[in-house]
Amino acid sequence: MSASFLARASLALFVFACSTTLFASTTHAQRGLSFAVGGGISADPDGGVITFDAPFGVTDRVSVGPLVHIVLDGDLTITAATAHLRIGVGSIGPIRPFLSGGLGVAHSSLDVGSRDLEDTSFMLNVGLGAELPLAGAYSLRTSGLVNVVPDGVPGDEFFFTWEILALKYTF
16 A cells, blocks of 8 residues: 555545534434435545445344445446445434445456456445434435455555445435
8 A cells, every 4th residue: 555545545534534523413224214325535546436325224223235336536447336234333412423334246347448357356344424314304424434355456455435425315
């Protein structure tokens, strides 16, 4: 890992920690099925992130479901899908943070001239975040994930994704 990556990752984690305080929730995972779509950034590769997930609130603090995030960085695209778990941890006033993690696969595609290099491999991710409930069944969320991909993603075995903002609807 380069010093540049560590500096960017440290800055991203600092900004994430600050945003967690701003986008906090008064409830954890709501019971029942939800759908969320969000956007953010990634570090190493440096690019944009689009997220989709459908968490099912098993209890007030635990949700499980699929999470897909797509990292777009010029000629590199990473599509990652995991079975994801979120667990609410305590509260600080209205702030309701959560821990999260998932297991799944990551598919990377790198355009090199007239040919594409592609690979699919196992992926593990861990992270944290927070939600802010809005009117009705809507809420805003922010979260960060450290993604571990032992093989397949060009460049590094790790990449960081920060979902800056996601809109979630609970049915």
